Amino acid sequence: MLLNIIAGHDKKDTTSVDREKKDYTACLKDDVKGLKIGVPKEFYAEGINEEVKAKLYEAIDRYKKLGAEVEEFSLDIAKYSLASYYIIACAEASSNLGRFDGIRYTYRTGEFKNLKELYKKSRSEGFGPEVKRRIILGTYVLSSGYYDAYYKKAQKVRTLVMNEFNKAFEKYDVILTPTSPTVAFDIGSKSNNPLEMYLADICTVSVNIAGLPGISIPCGVDKEGMPIGMQLIGNRFCEETILNAAYTFEKDLKFRENYKPEFKR
Amino acid sequence: MSRDDYEVIIGLEVHSELSTKTKIFCSCPTKFGAAPNTQTCPICMAMPGTLPVLNEKVVEYAVKAGLATNCEISRNSKNDRKNYFYPDLPKAYQISQYDQPLCEHGYVEIDTKEGKKKIRLTRIHIEEDAGKLNHDEFAGGSLVDLNRAGVPLIEIVSEPDLRSAEEVEEYLKKLKSILEYIEVSDCKMQEGSYRADVNVSVRKKGDSKLGTRTEMKNMNSFRSITRAIEYEVDRQIDVIEEGGEVEQETLRWDDVSGKTFPMRDKEDAQDYRYFPDPDLVAIKLSEEYIENIRKSLPELPESRKERYLKEYQLSEKDANIITASKYLSDLFEGAIKVCNNPKAVNNWIISDISRILNETEMEPIEIPFDSNQLGKLVILIDKGTISSSIGKKVLEELFENPRDPEEIIKEKGWIQISDEGAIKEVVLKVLEANPQSIADYKAGKDKALGFLVGQAMKETKGKANPKMLNQMFLEELKR
Numbered sequence: 001m002l003l004n005i006i007a008g009h010d011k012k013d014t015t016s017v018d019r020e021k022k023d024y025t026a027c028l029k030d031d032v033k034g035l036k037i038g039v040p041k042e043f044y045a046e047g048i049n050e051e052v053k054a055k056l057y058e059a060i061d062r063y064k065k066l067g068a069e070v071e072e073f074s075l076d077i078a079k080y081s082l083a084s085y086y087i088i089a090c091a092e093a094s095s096n097l098g099r100f101d102g103i104r105y106t107y108r109t110g111e112f113k114n115l116k117e118l119y120k121k122s123r124s125e126g127f128g129p130e131v132k133r134r135i136i137l138g139t140y141v142l143s144s145g146y147y148d149a150y151y152k153k154a155q156k157v158r159t160l161v162m163n164e165f166n167k168a169f170e171k172y173d174v175i176l177t178p179t180s181p182t183v184a185f186d187i188g189s190k191s192n193n194p195l196e197m198y199l200a201d202i203c204t205v206s207v208n209i210a211g212l213p214g215i216s217i218p219c220g221v222d223k224e225g226m227p228i229g230m231q232l233i234g235n236r237f238c239e240e241t242i243l244n245a246a247y248t249f250e251k252d253l254k255f256r257e258n259y260k261p262e263f264k265r
Numbered sequence: 266m267s268r269d270d271y272e273v274i275i276g277l278e279v280h281s282e283l284s285t286k287t288k289i290f291c292s293c294p295t296k297f298g299a300a301p302n303t304q305t306c307p308i309c310m311a312m313p314g315t316l317p318v319l320n321e322k323v324v325e326y327a328v329k330a331g332l333a334t335n336c337e338i339s340r341n342s343k344n345d346r347k348n349y350f351y352p353d354l355p356k357a358y359q360i361s362q363y364d365q366p367l368c369e370h371g372y373v374e375i376d377t378k379e380g381k382k383k384i385r386l387t388r389i390h391i392e393e394d395a396g397k398l399n400h401d402e403f404a405g406g407s408l409v410d411l412n413r414a415g416v417p418l419i420e421i422v423s424e425p426d427l428r429s430a431e432e433v434e435e436y437l438k439k440l441k442s443i444l445e446y447i448e449v450s451d452c453k454m455q456e457g458s459y460r461a462d463v464n465v466s467v468r469k470k471g472d473s474k475l476g477t478r479t480e481m482k483n484m485n486s487f488r489s490i491t492r493a494i495e496y497e498v499d500r501q502i503d504v505i506e507e508g509g510e511v512e513q514e515t516l517r518w519d520d521v522s523g524k525t526f527p528m529r530d531k532e533d534a535q536d537y538r539y540f541p542d543p544d545l546v547a548i549k550l551s552e553e554y555i556e557n558i559r560k561s562l563p564e565l566p567e568s569r570k571e572r573y574l575k576e577y578q579l580s581e582k583d584a585n586i587i588t589a590s591k592y593l594s595d596l597f598e599g600a601i602k603v604c605n606n607p608k609a610v611n612n613w614i615i616s617d618i619s620r621i622l623n624e625t626e627m628e629p630i631e632i633p634f635d636s637n638q639l640g641k642l643v644i645l646i647d648k649g650t651i652s653s654s655i656g657k658k659v660l661e662e663l664f665e666n667p668r669d670p671e672e673i674i675k676e677k678g679w680i681q682i683s684d685e686g687a688i689k690e691v692v693l694k695v696l697e698a699n700p701q702s703i704a705d706y707k708a709g710k711d712k713a714l715g716f717l718v719g720q721a722m723k724e725t726k727g728k729a730n731p732k733m734l735n736q737m738f739l740e741e742l743k744r
Contacts, residue, residue, distance in 0.1 A: 013316050014546050092543055095348050098357025099311045103409070119350055142348070142538035151540055 027240030028247040033067035038172030040075035049182045055220035055228045077161045078202050084154035085205035087141050091151050094138025158209050165210045169235040174245050177203050179216040179229030213239045217246050221259050271467045273498050276425035280418050281450040282458035283326045288415035289393045290317030297456050301410035309415035311355035316544050323417040326449035327391045328558050331368025333447045338555050342367050342548040348538045353396040363539040366390035375435040384436050385424040394418050430494040434487050442566050445591035460485040467501045477511040481518050493518040577607040583615050592629035599636020604643040634667035642670040654727050655679045682729045692737045695720045
């Protein structure tokens with residue numbers, strides 16, 4: 001319902017596409033017979049938790065049972081997506097967050113001797129560590145002498161990732177992957193190792209990089225009752241396909257009735 | 266070595282505000298002089314979450330400028346972010362164009378002592394203007410006015426083809442007149458809507474390598490640009506003559522002291538971290554779009570000048586002065602339509618109107634009266650309703666409080682006395698009061714006649730018909 005409202009062209013956002021709107025509630029047909037699902041084997045390789053893998057294979061079997069055609073294939077893009085995602089996202093963030101300079105709004109430091117100090121102190125005191133990390137990273141990859149090696153290369157990689165997905169969608173309607181290599185970790189438990197934290201995004205960032213619709217739904221829980229996510233990726237402007245695939249799966253799995261996820265405090 | 270052994274190399278970056286009704290990325294008005302921050306919205310104030318939408322007129326105007334300066338128009342262009350911190354730049358980045366400007370490889374032809382010369386243009390790109398800081402308006406701080414933030418600009422970058430301050434002035438005037446003709450910019454220098462960054466270097470004559478250049482920022486009067494260049498050239502030559510090296514730096518010209526000063530220290534060398542703005546899409550122009558703009562271009566100054574020489578037999582010098590400004594040129598053509606006396610209109614523009622503009626430091630665009638009123642003024646003189654000296658007073662009145670010249674002379678009682686009886690009365694009165702002049706005239710001093718006519722004019726407050734006065738005096742003196 002929300003998608004039905006926000007979909008479509010926005011005159012005040014030139015990056016939005018002007019095309020006909022679809023009715024996304026009408027596409028929920030509870031039927032996946034003949035749906036072609038691609039399973040990229042690289043998303044089930046090293047680094048993915050065994051329990052997560054097991055639940056995903058169960059999900060694949062469920063789709064087969066429901067009449068979908070499932071096939072394994074190769075889509076070796078995840079690590080490239082992750083690298084280019086963190087370069088592009090940080091670059092944009094470093095620029096987007098420039099406006100938080102203590103001049104017009106948000107935090108301004110108490111004491112300063114000159115303009116430079118006003119900027120320095122306001123931003124040092126106002127931003128948290130993760131934001132600062134991304135601003136520094138983003139500033140670095142856009143700096144003269146590094147731009148070509150990082151930002152520009154990341155944009156080229158982005159195009160390659162899109163091309164790979166385009167090829168995949170010539171054969172498949174939906175691509176099925178884990179949402180995350182592991183179940184959710186404790187808040188703050190990886191603050192000292194941001195790289196490991198960023199790795200948790202490895203399955204999902206491809207969608208952002210390639211500009212594709214994706215949906216994550218639970219497909220089971222692990223031993224401790226933590227929910228395990230399954231991600232369905234569709235082709236550009238094919239939200240209805242993944243919504244229907246997710247809906248059909250959810251109806252059959254009856255997650256709410258059959259599972260009681262435990263959420264740690 | 267002497268100064269003559271050096272060659273001066275100058276390149277310019279001209280910023281010209283486009284006269285679109287709204288800003289480049291939002292629909293705020295662009296009018297100059299409004300109360301601070303009254304022409305702003307969440308977009309140009311850079312509120313988080315807002316997105317820019319490119320104003321199509323800006324692209325059209327920039328393409329127009331490109332076509333009028335013989336540029337190639339890029340079919341594929343984009344907007345880039347130039348990142349830096351300054352309080353007048355609310356987003357902390359300026360949306361500009363980096364490696365794919367809208368227009369490239371053009372030229373502007375100027376007249377120099379050695380004849381016509383082509384000044385090559387590297388590029389023309391579109392960008393947004395920054396806001397304005399008002400210093401010292403209240404104790405211990407500066408106030409930010411964002412009315413100008415987001416006003417569209419074109420930056421016109423020339424190759425280092427200029428060789429003297431005179432050439433720079435010629436080039437700036439030519440460029441200004443082209444932009445005025447195609448009606449994309451008002452080019453009001455006092456309002457900062459036409460300003461230039463000047464890059465200057467010197468080298469010994471015969472050297473093929475360019476010397477190190479310095480850049481002087483945001484100059485907005487022809488006079489200060491000329492003075493600044495002359496000062497900077499002398500300074501650089503002095504440095505080299507003393508065995509030193511010119512340092513590449515940005516300078517600020519101070520009009521009061523007549524000197525340049527470094528603007529920032531070198532360790533602050535800016536890295537603008539340009540990258541394509543992800544909030545905006547690429548600009549793709551079709552052949553048809555560009556052709557339509559090409560067809561819509563009006564007659565340019567060069568062609569008007571040729572026409573004036575041929576059709577109205579204006580002198581080269583006068584035609585140059587009039588066509589240099591679209592407003593003068595329009596005034597000229599409009600007035601001719603009314604009075605059909607090109608010679609008289611030309612004289613008014615070249616002498617009295619130009620003089621008043623100079624004295625009041627007014628630009629042609631600011632002339633308050635219209636061509637119809639000027640044309641009517643010429644008719645009144647041609648018909649003998651007023652003398653040309655009264656005409657000058659009417660012109661001054663037109664500058665003060667523009668209205669129909671006929672109304673002005675009625676109101677002021679300036680209608681010329683052409684009544685024979687009235688004139689004779691004055692003549693007799695003047696003759697009676699000046700017997701010495703009569704004697705002088707009769708002794709062969711022709712100057713005495715001029716004096717007598719002058720006295721009669723004084724008597725009638727300039728309203729007497731001078732031709733009739735002259736004639737009448739001659740007649741009376743013969744007796």
